[in-house]
Amino acid sequence: MAAKGGISGVGLAIATFGGLLVYAGFKGTNPVEALRDIASGTPSGITPRNAGLQAAAASYRSGGDAGGTSGAGAGNALVDAARTYANDRYSQARRWQEGYSDCSSFVGKALKKIGITPPGGSTTASYLTSNRFTKISRAQAKAGDLAVTTSHMAIFTGPDTAIGQQNTRRNVVEGDVNDVMFPNKAFTVLRYKGSLSGTVPPPRSAPA
Numbered sequence: 001m002a003a004k005g006g007i008s009g010v011g012l013a014i015a016t017f018g019g020l021l022v023y024a025g026f027k028g029t030n031p032v033e034a035l036r037d038i039a040s041g042t043p044s045g046i047t048p049r050n051a052g053l054q055a056a057a058a059s060y061r062s063g064g065d066a067g068g069t070s071g072a073g074a075g076n077a078l079v080d081a082a083r084t085y086a087n088d089r090y091s092q093a094r095r096w097q098e099g100y101s102d103c104s105s106f107v108g109k110a111l112k113k114i115g116i117t118p119p120g121g122s123t124t125a126s127y128l129t130s131n132r133f134t135k136i137s138r139a140q141a142k143a144g145d146l147a148v149t150t151s152h153m154a155i156f157t158g159p160d161t162a163i164g165q166q167n168t169r170r171n172v173v174e175g176d177v178n179d180v181m182f183p184n185k186a187f188t189v190l191r192y193k194g195s196l197s198g199t200v201p202p203p204r205s206a207p208a
């Protein structure tokens with residue numbers, strides 16, 4: 001007999017089986033398959049948190065084209081990483097501090113988040129002169145490519161859209177690439193060409 005205030009073995013069994021039936025109904029499978037599913041520790045159809053971002057990030061770093069979390073290729077790993085800094089405020093003096101960035105450190109933070117070390121000090125000039133990026137035509141631009149001038153830069157989120165840190169009045173903006181890059185109508189489009197593999201490491205600490 002169970003201790004006062006506890007639950008009997010029969011009661012526990014009934015509660016457990018009830019939960020199993022609920023799970024089986026949710027999955028649209030029979031209780032035996034549901035029990036097997038749960039016992040494996042990885043119920044089918046349930047994706048570990050951030051698994052999509054990590055897989056896409058690994059693909060982006062190795063130059064692949066696996067589907068990202070936003071649906072347009074591996075470059076979405078960089079796009080999704082950039083969006084985690086969407087609330088940054090503009091500051092050149094505090095560009096690497098948490099909650100702050102300028103246009104190029106914003107890109108650098110996103111790259112670091114998916115395990116890629118930005119070139120040089122992550123300035124516009126360092127991207128334009130880096131041999132780890134290749135120049136492509138504007139017509140080829142897709143999510144994950146970079147729009148760069150000598151004074152401004154942003155990350156393409158699609159063929160005609162981008163996200164980037166702007167100035168003290170606008171901060172981070174996502175939208176039409178011409179608006180995000182304004183007033184720079186002529187910009188260079190760069191694509192990362194590194195060949196890296198393996199799992200995505202945690203972001204390294206940014207320099208002060």
